[in-house]
Amino acid sequence: MIRYHARWVLPISSPPIRDGTVVELGGRIVYVGPRADAPDGEDRDLGDCALIPGLINAHTHLELTVFRGLLEDLSFREWIARLQGAKVAVMTPERFLDSARWGIAEGVRAGITSYADTCDSGVVLQAMRERGVRGIMYQEVFSPSADPAAVREAAARLAEKLALHDAFETELQQVGVSPHAPYTVSDPLFALVARSGRRIAVHIAESEAEHRFVCEGEGAFADALRARGFSVAPRASSPIALLARLGVLDARPLLIHCVRVTDTDIAAIAGSGSTVAHCPISNAKLGHGVAPVLEMLDAGIAVGLGSDSMAANNRMHLLEESRAAVLAQRVRNSRFDALAAPRALELATLGGARALELQDRVGSLEVGKEADLAAFDLSALAGTADADPAAALVFALGAEPAKFVAVAGTVKVWNWELLNEDLELHQRVTDTASALRAWVERDLRPS
Ligand SMILES: [Zn+2]
Incomplete structure (x- = not known):
């Protein structure tokens, strides 16, 4: 069992939990609640984050x-x-x-x-x-x-x-x-x-x-x-x-x-x-x-x-x-x-x-649902009242990258790093973008 701890857990289907924990086992959520009451498991502390459904x-x-x-x-x-x-x-x-x-x-x-x-x-x-x-x-x-x-x-x-x-x-x-x-x-x-x-x-x-x-x-x-x-x-x-x-x-x-x-x-x-x-x-x-x-x-x-x-x-x-x-x-x-x-x-x-008719599987943090998770770091908002994490995410945070992401329990992003990245992809898409730009410039040139 893996225990993801965060300063805030927002299950969406129930009120936010301060110092909350989501426990994942075999790709599914088996616990959502206060850290103090979480079952035993391996700890992964996300720190000053809001942990939400993917x-x-x-x-x-x-x-x-x-x-x-x-x-x-x-x-x-x-x-x-x-x-x-x-x-x-x-x-x-x-x-x-x-x-x-x-x-x-x-x-x-x-x-x-x-x-x-x-x-x-x-x-x-x-x-x-x-x-x-x-x-x-x-x-x-x-x-x-x-x-x-x-x-x-x-x-x-x-x-x-x-x-x-x-x-x-x-x-x-x-x-x-x-x-x-x-x-x-x-x-x-x-x-x-x-x-x-x-x-x-x-x-x-x-x-x-x-x-x-x-x-x-x-x-x-x-x-x-x-x-x-x-x-x-x-x-x-x-x-x-x-x-x-x-x-x-x-x-x-x-x-x-x-x-x-x-x-x-x-x-x-x-x-x-x-x-x-x-x-x-x-x-x-x-x-x-x-x-x-x-x-x-x-x-x-x-x-x-x-x-x-x-x-x-x-x-x-x-x-x-x-x-x-x-x-x-x-x-x-x-x-x-x-x-x-x-x-x-x-x-x-x-x-x-x-x-998308996926509500029985994902969309909220509930026991039995698949563990699609995302966490956003809130430390840039230090100094603001820590009263409303939903308002922090929607109004204050901006288009920040996620610190942690998992799909059905499999970790995709850890500490802002995309795992298993294709390191040559950047060059290939850059080349395609150049070809598209050249096409547009030809297309727009007066004949
Ligand atoms: Zn469209």
Whole structure:
């Protein structure tokens, strides 16, 4: 038995414990409580730390980590167009895999133990397995054409990829499907994926351009598809109504973003048991707006926090996301009490676990749950009143690296050091980033 002692233990599902201890045995938590009452075992003293459940990133694109800084200040349509161009021109399967490895290393250093990742190249499952982190890789599928032959072909290619991935599923790493978004997926393809019985994640109700595309058949996405020869017409009264009509909500998907949702949409999400990945920093940075998180929580929807891709955010740190979530809700609602710090911390842990249906295994420090743990050093905050550790983590700490991280009891970070680091990875991703920069400079040069 290993006894992790810390100045504060925050179980999330129960109040913080000063001078607390979490005891792990065989990958599971067997004790959470005061140090004085802990059962005997081998001691690992984390010192002046807050020990919390491993953080859960409810939305990532780990393969895009090397795109950080490459797509700044573009319109949403230009952003997607440049991303697609660079992917085709520069990236290879090996480069995507390194990019995902780099992203996971960054996430683990920030205390993130679980990842819900939407992935085009399909490399993230391997990257998660190598690092031994928990996660779901949702294989992305794109096909905006409603032509039956195009739908059949997209479905066949998806089935091939899933057959390959399924063979590598484990207890920790699972596979799902992500029909990308309404502007890249046709109605019949959405309906087909909805009936597949798979875990589903979908980008939805994110931007004004998407809203206009779905509701009016107009705007930037409609123009782009018409230019490619597709016919475009209004599809539903809202993006959520579109998913309801096509049976996607019946599959209880993870709904990524949900910035532009009405009370009717929220009732439909809640009624279906679908869950939400809220990405406050990405939504703010791309100028999409602030999701009505309080209303979604009041409706009983499970909400987790996501960093989104490093091409959008550009940082992966869930304590920072929790701070942004609180500030955005307080600005949006002019309420001082919108999302108290403990609630924001819950979104980054147990909320994420509920959104991914992992709440029986992780998300809180409880006896019987798997030992996904993260500890953040509080000594930089010396001199502040030691009264509210949740407020310290959410409001005061900033994007600090974790001092200690474990997944199912296996230590990943000890004394801020990532264990089993691939020492050549840094050079490889640096080379890829240089190739991407060179491509953008060529692409932007006037001809
Ligand atoms: Zn995304």
